[in-house]
Each structure stands twice: as structure tokens, then as C-alpha cells.
Amino acid sequence: MPTPAAPLLTxxxxxxxFGVRGQRAVHAVDEVSFEIRPGQHVGLVxxxxxGKSVTSLAIMGLLPKRGVRTSGEVLWGGRNLLTxxxxxxxxxxxxxxxMVFQDPMTSLNPVVPIGVQVSEVIRRHEKADRxxxxxxxxxxxxxxxxxDPGRRLREYPHQLSGGMRQRVLIAIAIACGPKLLIADExxxxxxxxxxxxxxxxxxxxxxxxxxxxxxxxHDLGVVAGICDEVNVMYSGRxxxxxxxxxxxxxxxxxxxxxxxxxxxxxxxxxxxPLRPIPxxxxxxxxxxxxxxxxxxxxxxxxxxxSSPPPLKYEGDRDLRCYNPLSDxxxxxxxxx
Amino acid sequence: xxxxxPPAGGPPVTLGLPEEEIHxxxxxxxxxxxxxxxxxxxxxxxxxxxFVLVAVFAPLLTPYAPGSAEWSxxxxxxxxxxxxxxxxxxLDRFGSDMWTQMVYGARQSLVYGVVSTAIGLxxxxxxxxxxxxxxxxxGRFGQSVDTFIMRCVDVMLSIPSLLLAVSIAAVLGQxxxxxxxxxxxxxxxxxxxxxxxxxxxxxxxxxxLAAGALGLRKKRIVVSxxxxxxxxxxxxxxxxxxxxxxxxxxxxxxLGLGASDPAIAEWGRMLVAxxxxxxxxxxxxxLPGVAIAITALGFTLFGEALREALDPRTRR
Amino acid sequence: xxxxxxxxxxxxxxxxxxGIVLNRKVGAVKAVDGVDLEIEEGRTLGLVxxxxxGKSTLxxxxxxxxxxxxxxxxxxxxxxxxxxxxELRRxxxxxxMVFQDPLASLNPRQSVETILTEPLRAHGIxxxxxxxxxxxxxxxxxxxxxxxxxxxxxxxxxxxxxGIARAIALEPRFVIADExxxxxxxxxxxxxxxxxxxxQQKLGxxxxxxxxxxxxVRHVSDEVAVMYLGGIxxxxxxxxxxxxxxxxxxxxxxxxxxxxxPRIEATRERILLQGDLPSxxxxxxxxRFHTRCPFRQEARCDTERPxxxxxxxxxxxxxxxxxxxxxxxxxxxxxxxxxxFAG
Numbered sequence: 001m002p003t004p005a006a007p008l009l010t011x012x013x014x015x016x017x018f019g020v021r022g023q024r025a026v027h028a029v030d031e032v033s034f035e036i037r038p039g040q041h042v043g044l045v046x047x048x049x050x051g052k053s054v055t056s057l058a059i060m061g062l063l064p065k066r067g068v069r070t071s072g073e074v075l076w077g078g079r080n081l082l083t084x085x086x087x088x089x090x091x092x093x094x095x096x097x098x099m100v101f102q103d104p105m106t107s108l109n110p111v112v113p114i115g116v117q118v119s120e121v122i123r124r125h126e127k128a129d130r131x132x133x134x135x136x137x138x139x140x141x142x143x144x145x146x147x148d149p150g151r152r153l154r155e156y157p158h159q160l161s162g163g164m165r166q167r168v169l170i171a172i173a174i175a176c177g178p179k180l181l182i183a184d185e186x187x188x189x190x191x192x193x194x195x196x197x198x199x200x201x202x203x204x205x206x207x208x209x210x211x212x213x214x215x216x217x218h219d220l221g222v223v224a225g226i227c228d229e230v231n232v233m234y235s236g237r238x239x240x241x242x243x244x245x246x247x248x249x250x251x252x253x254x255x256x257x258x259x260x261x262x263x264x265x266x267x268x269x270x271x272x273p274l275r276p277i278p279x280x281x282x283x284x285x286x287x288x289x290x291x292x293x294x295x296x297x298x299x300x301x302x303x304x305x306s307s308p309p310p311l312k313y314e315g316d317r318d319l320r321c322y323n324p325l326s327d328x329x330x331x332x333x334x335x336x
Numbered sequence: 337x338x339x340x341x342p343p344a345g346g347p348p349v350t351l352g353l354p355e356e357e358i359h360x361x362x363x364x365x366x367x368x369x370x371x372x373x374x375x376x377x378x379x380x381x382x383x384x385x386x387f388v389l390v391a392v393f394a395p396l397l398t399p400y401a402p403g404s405a406e407w408s409x410x411x412x413x414x415x416x417x418x419x420x421x422x423x424x425x426x427l428d429r430f431g432s433d434m435w436t437q438m439v440y441g442a443r444q445s446l447v448y449g450v451v452s453t454a455i456g457l458x459x460x461x462x463x464x465x466x467x468x469x470x471x472x473x474x475g476r477f478g479q480s481v482d483t484f485i486m487r488c489v490d491v492m493l494s495i496p497s498l499l500l501a502v503s504i505a506a507v508l509g510q511x512x513x514x515x516x517x518x519x520x521x522x523x524x525x526x527x528x529x530x531x532x533x534x535x536x537x538x539x540x541x542x543x544x545l546a547a548g549a550l551g552l553r554k555k556r557i558v559v560s561x562x563x564x565x566x567x568x569x570x571x572x573x574x575x576x577x578x579x580x581x582x583x584x585x586x587x588x589x590x591l592g593l594g595a596s597d598p599a600i601a602e603w604g605r606m607l608v609a610x611x612x613x614x615x616x617x618x619x620x621x622x623l624p625g626v627a628i629a630i631t632a633l634g635f636t637l638f639g640e641a642l643r644e645a646l647d648p649r650t651r652r
Numbered sequence: 653x654x655x656x657x658x659x660x661x662x663x664x665x666x667x668x669x670x671g672i673v674l675n676r677k678v679g680a681v682k683a684v685d686g687v688d689l690e691i692e693e694g695r696t697l698g699l700v701x702x703x704x705x706g707k708s709t710l711x712x713x714x715x716x717x718x719x720x721x722x723x724x725x726x727x728x729x730x731x732x733x734x735x736x737x738x739e740l741r742r743x744x745x746x747x748x749m750v751f752q753d754p755l756a757s758l759n760p761r762q763s764v765e766t767i768l769t770e771p772l773r774a775h776g777i778x779x780x781x782x783x784x785x786x787x788x789x790x791x792x793x794x795x796x797x798x799x800x801x802x803x804x805x806x807x808x809x810x811x812x813x814x815g816i817a818r819a820i821a822l823e824p825r826f827v828i829a830d831e832x833x834x835x836x837x838x839x840x841x842x843x844x845x846x847x848x849x850x851x852q853q854k855l856g857x858x859x860x861x862x863x864x865x866x867x868x869v870r871h872v873s874d875e876v877a878v879m880y881l882g883g884i885x886x887x888x889x890x891x892x893x894x895x896x897x898x899x900x901x902x903x904x905x906x907x908x909x910x911x912x913x914p915r916i917e918a919t920r921e922r923i924l925l926q927g928d929l930p931s932x933x934x935x936x937x938x939x940r941f942h943t944r945c946p947f948r949q950e951a952r953c954d955t956e957r958p959x960x961x962x963x964x965x966x967x968x969x970x971x972x973x974x975x976x977x978x979x980x981x982x983x984x985x986x987x988x989x990x991x992x993f994a995g
Contacts, residue, residue, distance in 0.1 A: 047837040147927070161928040191702035192864065193925045196908035200924060218838055221910025225917040244914050260912060262842035264871040267911055270891060274871065276842030280807040362802050363760055542757035546815075549715055550771040550822070551744030560770070564761045 007035040008180055008212050009059070009097075014072035016051075016058050028054040030236045030287060031311065032072070034229075036180060041206070041213040043227030043244075045220065049281050051236040052216045056184050058082070059214075060099055061089045095125040098173035102185040104165030108157040114141075114168055115153025121175045140171040144201050163194035167201060174205055181206060182214045187222065199226065220259065224248055232256050235284050235292035242317030252317065252324040254299045291322070299323045367645040377641030383634025390439055391446040400433045402440040402601045407431040416617040428606065428620055429613050438623060440601035445631065448585040448602075452516040453578050456523025461570060463489060463528040468535025468566065469558045472544070482532070489528045497522035497584075505593045515594040519584050523577055530573055534566035541565075568646040575639030579632040586628050603628050656858050657714070657826055659689040662723035662733075664706070664713045668933060681933045683709040685882035687723075688960065693825070696852065696859040698873030698890070700866055700905075704929045705879040707862045711828045714860070715747055716740060727826065745775055748819040752831035754811030758803040764789075764814055765799040771821050788817040791854075792847060809840035816847065820855065828860045833868060845872055866909050870894055875966070878902050881940040882932060884960055888967035898963055898974040900947050926987045939972070946984035947977050 014032040019025035029051040036042050046052040057063050059074050061081060074081040076097070081089065093099075101107045109117060118140060119133035128136065134153065141149035144167040157165055166186060173181055183202065187195035203226060206213050215227055223230055223244070230247045232240040232255065240253035251257040258277040279296040286292070287308050294304040303309075303322045311320045361369075371377045390397065400406070408431030410417050418426040425434035463485055471482030501518035508514040538544065539562055547557045586604030588594055594602070603624035610620035664684040667677040683706040691697045699707045712718040714725050720733040727747060735743060751757035758767060765785050772779045786796045792813040803811055812832065819827055829848060833841040849872060852859060863869045869876055870890055877887040878901065886899040897903050904923040911917060925944050930936055936943045942953040952958075952972045960970045976982045 047839060163928060191929075192866070193702060193904055193908045194928075195910075196922060197924055197926075199910075200922075219910060220838075220912035221917075224912050224914045225910055248912060248914050259839055262839055263912060264842070264845070264865075264867040265911060265913075266867050266870065266894065266906065266909055267913065267916060270870060270894075274842035274846055276846060277839040278843075280809050280840060281837055282807045361805060362763070363804070366804075542751050542753055543759045545712075545717055546749070546751055546757045546818070547759075547770075549717055549744065549749045550774060550818070551741045552770070552774045553741070556774065560762075561759050565759070 005038050007037050008076070009036040009214075010073070010075040011035070011055075011059065012073040012075065014055065014058060014074060015070070016054050016063065017069045018067060019069070020067050027236050027287070029058065032233075032236075032238055033311075034231050034238070034241065036212050036214060038179065038212055039210050040229065041215065041227045043223040043230040044214065044216045044233060045218065045223055045230055046233035047218050047281060049235060050233040052233050053184055055233075056099070056182050056214065056216050060093065060097065060182065061086075062099075091125075094121050094178070095176045096178055097180045097182065098176075098178040100166075100169050100173045100181065100183040100186045102188055104162055104169055104189070105157075107169055108165060110157050113154050113156055114160070118153075118168065118172050118175060121172050125176045136175070137171075140175055141168070143174075143205070144168070144171045145197070146171075161194075162190055163198060166190060166194075166198050170198070170201060170205065174209060174211070177209055178211055180212045180214065182216070184216045185218070186215075188217070188219070195222075202226070220248075220263065235281075235287065237287055237292070237320065238311060238318070239293065239320045240317060241311075241319075246316055252314070252319055253321050254297045254323075254325055255293050257325045258296075258298070291320075299325065363646070367642070370645040371641050374641045374645070376637045377645075380634045380637025380639075380641060383630060384638055387442060387631050387634060388446060391443040394439045394443045398433070398436040398439050400436045402436050403430075403432055404436075405431040407433075414616055416613055416620065418617070418619070425623060426617070426619065429609055429617075432601075434620070434623065437601040437606060438603075438627060441603040441606060441624060441627070442631075444600070444602040445582050445585060445628075448512070448516055448519075449578050449582040452519035452581050452585070453523060453574060455517065455520025456577065457527055457570075457574050459520070460524040460527025461531050463524070464531030464535070464570075465563070467528070468532040468539075469562070471532065472535050472539025472562055473548075473554045473557055482536075486529070486532065489525045492521070493525040493529075501588055501593060510593060512594060515585060515588050518588070518593075519581055522584075523581070526577065527570060527573065531566060531570045534569055535562050538562050538565045569643070572639050572643040572646065575635055575642060579635035579639070582635075583628060583632050586624075654692070655690040656693040656728060657689070657691040657860070658724075658726040659687055659714070660724040660726070662687045662689075662710070662713060662725065663721045664709050664718055665721040679933055682882050682935060683718075683932055684713060685935070687879075687882075687884055689877065689884070689887075691826075691858055691860060693858050694852075694856055695874045696861060696872055698869035698876040699860060699862045699879060700864065700869045700876060701879035702864055702905075702929065704881065704932060706882045706932070707879050708830055710879070711749070711830050711860060711862050714828060715744070715749055717749070742775075745822045746824050747826045748822060748824040748828070750812075750815050750819045750827060750829040750832050753835050754808060754815050755803065755835075757815055758811060758818075760803055763800055763802055767803075767814065767818055768799075768821050771818065775822065777822070784821075788821055791820065791851065792817045793843075807840075808836050809843060812836060812844050813847065816844075816851070820851065820857075823855070824857070826858045826860070828862065830862045831864070832861065834863065834865065841868070848872065866906060878905065881930065881935050883940060883970065884968075885941065885971070886967075886969045887960065888964070892964065892967050896978075898967070898969040898978055899941075899971050900945050900977065901941050904946075923984065939970075944987060946987055947973060947982050948985075948987075949973060949982065 012033050014029055015027070016029040017025050017027050032055055034042065044052045044055060058070055059081065063070065070082055072082065076092065115134060115137050118137035122128050122133040122136055138149045138153060141152055146152055146164060146167055160168065186202065187198050190198060199222065215223070217223060227244050230242065230244055231238050232253060234255050240247065240251070240256050247256065251260055261275045262277055264274060277296055283295045284292040285294060285305065290305040290307060291309050294300050297304065301323045309320050309322050311318050407427055411427060411429060411431050416427055416429055417423065420426065423433050423435065425438065428434050428437055467482045467485040470478035474481065500521055504518040504521065505514045508517065544557060544561055547561050586607065589602050589604030590608050606624040607621055614621055662684055663686055665680040665682050668679040668681060670676060670678045687710060689697065699710065701707045709718050713720050716732060723733065725732040727743065730743065732743060768785050768788050769779070769781055772784070785799050789796055789798055794810065794813050803814065806814070832848065833844050836844060845868065851857060861869060861872055873890050875887065875889050876893045877884050878899065879885070880901050886893065886897065886902045893902070897906055904925050907921065907923045923946065927944055930943060938955045939953045939958050942948045945953065956972065958970045958972050960968045963969050963974055973982055
């Protein structure tokens with residue numbers, strides 16, 4: 001195997017705490033570390049409350065200033081983005097790191113035509129005049145599969161459908177050829193057939209420009225189709241981190257296994273009962289006291305409620321568990 | 337060793353977690369708690385409390401009678417006696433004790449403010465309730481009723497409040513009642529539109545649809561479901577309107593409407609009276625002016641905090 | 653087994669009005685445009701489709717929560733579409749709904765106990781308050797202590813259980829579940845689906861499950877109907893539909909659903925639809941799907957609306973060339989997306 005290239009982005013021990021005086025602090029993200037290499041597709045998977053969105057906002061420096069404490073390192077080209085000055089960050093954003101958000105309705109300015117919003121990014125980061133930027137904007141719209149792009153340049157966001165708006169957001173994101181594209185639930189708000197279209201566009205573009213991708217989602221199906229590496233988050237911490245194939249073939253964290261077993265799938269026998277994860281996501285114990293997933297875990301042992309499990313490298317993956325699922329049993333169940 | 341879990345999908349597992357409360361926290365209680373913790377709300381509440389207490393216990397707080405003009409002999413065109421041991425805030429230009437005038441002025445403002453806001457609230461809310469109730473669940477006929485009422489309200493809104501006040505004074509005579517009715521009338525459309533808007537908005541929500549699906553009668557839906565969820569913003573508005581009502585009372589008195597007896601203590605009239613002695617005794621204007629401002633501020637702070645506490649979006 | 657619910661030629665058109673004074677009707681949004689359905693007692697029919705297909709409107713129309721423009725909704729022999737006033741109110745005891753957003757469908761100012769007992773009082777049904785509430789909560793897997801609490805104090809999954817408890821409080825025979833799990837976390841969805849199945853067996857309920865998630869619908873339904881732009885394009889027993897879909901839209905829909913298995917995702921064949929959904933106010937002439945169909949044949953598809961016809965045992969499809977496509981005589985071709993004003 002060739003030696004891997006130096007990582008583009010290194011997140012080390014990222015922690016984000018929300019707290020207002022008088023209220024208990026919420027540790028939205030804690031001890032999160034991962035790397036993204038050039039051209040790699042990394043997935044950050046979790047449900048609501050897992051901290052995955054907050055992680056991406058922290059990386060981009062988009063968290064509010066008040067009431068938020070961030071610690072750790074987010075290294076990009078040797079600099080720690082968390083402590084970089086706003087000018088530097090603003091130069092990076094859009095140019096080297098771009099972000100696509102979930103809700104195209106609110107991410108686009110409703111009173112500015114599409115063409116202006118796309119060319120605005122180009123003119124901000126590159127020395128292009130209005131004419132040039134417009135031409136490039138049109139080419140970008142064509143690249144993301146928007147029909148009749150010349151006309152669309154003059155249209156407003158409300159004149160486009162959800163899928164079209166999301167493509168525009170992607171066009172804005174790749175306008176300056178970023179090295180890393182962060183997509184936060186990019187297709188969650190879209191219908192299934194539109195989602196398939198938009199994911200195809202995303203895949204193609206990322207492959208064409210050789211950009212790295214950080215995909216944040218709760219949908220394991222989407223992850224299976226697009227990511228190389230997957231990090232599973234629960235209640236603010238990463239609980240399992242490995243390659244896509246290993247994660248789906250042999251999940252070892254009980255949460256990952258539980259999720260995979262509880263999702264109704266098109267390809268499994270219809271009569272097979274769904275095995276849900278018992279309890280609800282708000283039943284957790286703080287990570288400082290033990291494993292947050294313990295109240296709902298079928299593999300729970302005494303240690304799980306007395307001390308927090310550390311993230312350890314276990315042969316082929318990072319795992320945060322005292323009593324993980326055993327390999328062979330999982331492989332059997334999944335292949336059945 | 338594994339602990340046995342309840343069957344999958346079953347009731348929650350407790351692991352020595354803190355006991356949950358037996359009684360739930362309703363939205364009102366939750367809002368009350370949040371307001372309690374908010375510093376500006378506390379400041380506002382204190383100001384309002386002081387204002388109300390002063391107004392209510394006015395006779396106990398002052399050794400003299402209001403508007404007595406007893407010491408008019410001590411007042412000259414070029415001097416008005418300032419603070420002294422007998423008169424904590426000095427005298428006003430008519431020779432009454434300033435402290436007494438201020439305290440009784442609070443009482444007047446409170447009465448005027450509360451009564452006029454109450455008039456606006458009762459009449460406006462009634463109109464809003466009827467329009468909103470019919471509009472939310474009434475179907476085509478209901479919408480016609482709603483439209484008709486709101487058009488009437490629009491007409492009321494289009495009359496400038498000052499003109500309205502003067503017209504009412506012309507009809508009812510220049511006294512306290514006309515001021516209160518005038519200010520109240522100006523507030524009617526505000527409350528009507530607010531409540532009606534809330535009700536229409538709540539009427540479109542899923543829980544109202546669900547109530548319909550359950551076979552509840554329309555009247556019951558309006559009373560049990562729509563109204564309780566619509567009154568929040570109206571209550572907040574009432575608090576804020578109290579603040580402006582107090583200012584408006586002062587303004588109308590300043591303009592010469594309202595009770596004609598110049599000796600009656602009322603902050604607005606005191607401002608009028610203070611004008612031509614401003615160079616000699618500015619405190620005659622500053623004191624009532626500051627009092628008006630602080631009182632209005634108190635109501636506003638409290639009202640805003642209440643709004644934030646009741647808004648489901650800012651919760652959590 | 654006779655059908656408990658039978659829908660004939662149902663149309664729900666919302667008028668588009670314009671003009672300041674007269675407010676004339678200038679068009680209509682044809683949310684549901686001619687639907688026939690049958691649901692047998694004790695069975696579950698799944699209704700699947702994407703946004704704008706009219707499935708939610710159809711569900712609401714069945715309960716008369718949406719106005720019915722044309723057609724019949726026959727419940728146990730009675731045409732619900734024609735009922736009014738007190739009769740309509742009474743029949744609501746037999747037909748109930750579980751809503752998508754559990755937070756929005758529960759009155760935030762009512763305690764759980766009030767939420768569950770209100771329908772009983774509205775219909776004058778005698779009940780023992782504490783026992784009935786405890787019983788209902790127990791049936792949906794909630795502890796009795798929930799009775800005094802308010803909706804905002806619960807998690808999404810728990811709120812949905814409360815919504816389900818409310819729906820079964822009147823002991824209905826027919827329950828429509830409108831996207832019952834889409835607003836819930838993935839790990840909770842299975843809990844609620846299992847609960848619905850359990851209740852169906854215990855209480856002998858008949859279900860109409862409306863969802864956009866094909867995998868969810870497949871799992872809980874005996875029979876599945878696929879909707880597109882106001883009409884049903886294919887309907888079949890669950891196993892048959894998923895093993896052999898005939899309609900091009902159904903095929904596209906199925907191939908678009910992501911599967912959490914990298915091997916399948918890497919090798920599956922995708923049918924990608926082009927363009928967007930046409931506006932329900934201005935649906936295409938002929939076959940509603942022809943503007944995006946990769947198998948479109950100009951001869952008939954542009955002009956003739958296909959009927960929902962039988963193509964196999966219990967399997968209906970609305971496509972002129974379903975057999976030809978299945979046999980491979982017609983193959984997929986490029987589709988140039990039509991200009992659609994999204995509004």
C-alpha cells in the first residue's frame with residue numbers, strides 16, 4: 001500500500017460546551033478527533049443530540065461567540081482554525097473549505113438573484129470581473145445539472161425547487177475549487193428521488209475536483225454509498241471509527257449494531273422483525289460518569305456505569321466500549 | 337455480567353437517575369421560572385412593584401394633602417423653594433408639596449394607565465376573540481364574520497389617536513373619563529388584531545386538526561385549544577401597552593385634555609406646569625419626567641421578559 | 653373478507669382564487685385526482701409517494717379533514733363524504749389519525765391525562781378516569797406517571813406514543829397513520845413501528861400508513877399503493893411490489909432509496925429521474941408521469957391517461973406499456989427535463 005498523504009484536516013480533542021450562567025453546561029462535543037486526507041470521503045454519523053452538526057460548525061468557525069466554549073485543535077495547513085483570526089478564516093472559507101448546509105430555503109438569500117450569489121463567491125476569492133464571474137457562474141450551474149443555466153442566473157431562490165436550490169448551494173460551494181467540502185445533512189430535506197440526483201451530483205463533483213468530503217448525516221444508507229471512512233457519534237463523542245466496509249459488515253459498537261438492526265431495509269426479508277434500540281436518546285448518563293449509551297445498551301456490564309470508556313484502537317478500528325459486539329456473530333447476522 | 341433490560345421498545349430504564357417530578361411543569365409554570373431568573377425581568381418587576389405600592393399607599397406615604405397649594409405664599413416668580421426638611425422635594429409652582437404631588441401623581445397614572453388599557457383589552461380582545469374564533473373554525477361563513485369585524489377594526493385603526501382623543505373630549509367634556517376612554521379606544525384595534533392573528537395562526541396547527549379528527553365540537557375546539565394558546569402574546573402586549581398608556585396619559589394632560597382642575601396631581605400636568613419655571617426650578621420638570629420614564633421602562637422590561645419566556649421557540 | 657374502507661373516484665381540488673374584490677376561482681390544485689382504493693378489515697395498506705403526490709391530502713380527505721370535491725369514501729357501508737354535522741362527528745369515533753409531528757399535534761397546554769380523556773368526554777362516553785388513562789398509557793408502553801406531565805417534557809418518540817394513545821382512546825376500527833415515524837430519530841422509529849403492529853394485532857385495527865420512506869412502508873404493510881401527482885400509479889401486495897415493480901416511477905423510487913450496505917450501493921443500478929415534479933395546479937396531459945419517464949412512448953403516453961389495470965394477481969398498474977417494459981421490449985432513454993415553474 002502506498003504511504004498515505006499528509007492529512008488536509010486534523011481534528012484533535014475538539015470539545016464544545018454550551019452554557020449560560022445559571023444553567024447546567026451542555027457538552028455538545030467532547031474528545032472528538034479524526035483526520036481527513038486529500039480526496040478522502042469521511043462520514044460523521046449520528047442522530048439528533050450526537051453533536052455531529054456542532055462539530056462541523058466548530059470546524060468552520062461558525063458557532064456563536066456567546067455562551068460557547070471551544071477547546072482542542074482543528075489543524076488546517078499547520079494552523080489551528082479555532083484560534084485563527086477572523087480575516088484568515090474568512091479567506092479560507094469558500095476558497096479552501098466550503099460548506100453545504102441542510103436547508104436550502106434558509107441558506108440562500110431570498111432577495112438576491114441566484115447568479116449574483118454564485119458569482120459573489122468567485123469575486124470574493126479570485127480576481128475576476130463581473131463578466132467573467134457571471135460566465136463562470138453559468139458554467140457552474142450547468143456542471144451541477146441545472147437546465148437552462150443562463151436563465152436561472154437571473155432567477156430568485158423561491159422560483160426554484162428544493163432540489164434545484166440544493167444544487168445551487170453545491171455550485172456556490174465548489175465555485176473556487178475547495179480542497180475540502182463539508183456537507184451537513186445535504187439531502188435530508190429532499191425527496192428520495194431528488195436526493196438520489198443531488199447525491200450523484202455531489203459524488204461526481206467531488207471526484208472531478210478531487211476534493212475531500214466531510215459528510216454529516218443520520219442516514220446510514222447515504223453513508224454506505226459515498227463515504228470511505230465513517231465516524232459514529234453518540235451524545236457528543238465518537239464511539240466507533242473505521243472504514244465503511246468494516247463498519248457495515250462487522251459493527252462492533254452496540255450502538256452501531258443496534259442502529260443497523262433497527263432500520264427497516266428494502267433488501268432484508270419482509271417478515272424479519274425490527275429490533276429497536278430500547279429507551280430514548282434523552283436517557284443517557286454523562287460521559288464523565290460512564291458510557292452515555294449504557295442505559296440503552298444490551299451489552300452493558302458494571303464497568304460501563306462506573307467509569308467512562310476511552311477511545312481505543314482495537315486492531316482494525318477505534319472503539320469506545322468495554323464490551324463490544326463480538327465479530328463472528330455480527331458477520332453472520334448481517335449476511336443473513 | 338449483563339443486567340437484564342426491559343423488552344425492546346419498552347418503558348425507559350432508570351439507573352439511579354434523579355427522581356422525576358410527580359407533577360409536570362406546565363408552560364405557564366415553566367415561563368414563570370424563566371422569568372424569575374432573568375435579571376432585567378427582576379428589575380422591571382421591582383420597578384412595577386414600587387410604582388404600584390406607592391400609588392396604592394399614597395396617603396400613608398405623605399404627610400400632606402394633594403393639591404393643597406398651602407404654601408403658595410412662599411413661591412415667587414423668580415424662586416420656588418427647593419428641598420428642605422419639611423418638604424423633601426420642595427414645593428411646586430402652586431405651593432403644594434412636591435413629594436405629595438409626585439406620590440399622588442403615581443396613583444393617577446396607575447389608575448389612568450390600568451383603566452385605559454383595561455378598556456382597550458376588554459373591547460379589543462372581545463372583537464379579536466369573535467373574529468378569530470369564527471375565522472379559525474367557521475368555514476366560509478366564519479371567514480365572512482372575521483373579515484367584517486376586521487374591516488371595522490381597520491377603520492378604527494385609521495383614525496389618528498390624537499384626533500380620536502380630542503373628539504372624545506369634545507363630546508364627553510374635558511375630564512378624566514374622556515382621557516381614559518380615548519386612550520382605551522386607541523388600543524382596541526391593537527389587541528383585536530393581535531388576538532385574532534394568534535387565533536388564526538393556532539387554528540392552522542396540527543393539534544387543532546387533531547381535535548377536529550377526534551370529533552370535538554367546534555366551540556370546544558376554540559375554547560379549549562385555540563384560545564389558551566393564543567393569549568400569551570396578548571398578555572405580553574397588555575404589559576407593554578400599560579407603559580405607553582402611562583406616557584400617553586401624560587401627553588394628553590400636557591396638551592390640555594383631561595381633568596381641568598390644575599391642582600390634581602398628575603405627572604403630565606406637572607410637566608405642563610413646570611414649563612414656565614424651567615429656568616428657575618428645573619426639578620419641577622425633571623422629577624415627573626424621570627418618573628414617567630422609569631415607570632414605563634419597568635413595564636417594558638417586564639413585558640419583554642415575559643414575551644421571551646412564553647415564546648416556545650426560545651425555550652431550551 | 654369485505655372491505656372496511658372503500659374509496660371511489662376521490663378527487664380533492666383546492667381552488668386557486670384571484671382578484672381583490674370578487675376572488676374568482678382561476679384554477680385548482682388537483683391534490684388528489686381520481687383515486688380508487690380498498691382496505692380490508694384488519695389489514696394494512698401502505699401509501700407511498702414523494703412530496704406533492706397528494707398522499708397526505710388523501711388521508712385527511714378520508715377523515716373529512718380536507719374537503720372532498722368529488723367521489724365517495726365508504727366506511728363500513730356509509731358514504732362518509734356525504735355526511736355532515738352530528739352524523740359526521742359520531743362516525744369519527746371509528747376513524748382516527750396519528751399525525752406526523754408529535755410536538756405540533758399535541759396541545760402544549762394540556763396535560764397528558766386531559767389529552768387522553770378529552771375525546772371520551774366529547775362523545776359522552778362514560779369512563780373511569782384514572783384507570784382508562786393508565787390503561788391507554790400502558791398499551792403504548794408509557795409509565796402511569798406520564799399522566800400529569802405536559803407534551804414538551806417528553807422526547808419525540810414518547811410524544812408519538814401519546815399521540816397513538818389518543819388515537820386509540822375512542823377504540824376506533826380504522827386508523828390512518830400519516831408519516832408516523834418521519835419526525836423521529838432512526839433508533840426510535842423501529843420502536844414506534846413495532847408498537848403500531850402490536851396494537852393492530854391486539855385491537856384488530858385496520859391501518860392506512862402514509863409514508864415517503866419505502867422501507868418503512870414495506871415493513872408494516874400488507875399491500876402498498878404508490879402515488880404520483882394525485883393518482884395511484886401502482887398497487888400490489890407488499891412482497892410483489894418490491895420484488896417486481898412494473899411502473900417506471902416505482903422502479904425509479906426504489907432504485908433511489910439508499911441501502912445501508914456498501915456492496916449493494918456499489919453495484920446497484922440507478923434509475924435517476926430528471927427534473928422536478930410538475931405543479932399539481934397544472935399536471936401534464938395524458939399520463940401524469942410522461943414528462944419524466946425514461947420509457948415514454950409518444951404515441952400514447954402524451955395524450956392518453958392510463959387506467960389502473962390488473963396486471964397480475966392483486967397487482968395493478970397505471971401504465972400503457974408495463975408488460976413491454978418488463979419484457980425488455982422497450983428500454984430506457986434520455987429524458988430532457990421539462991421546464992417547470994416551481995411554485
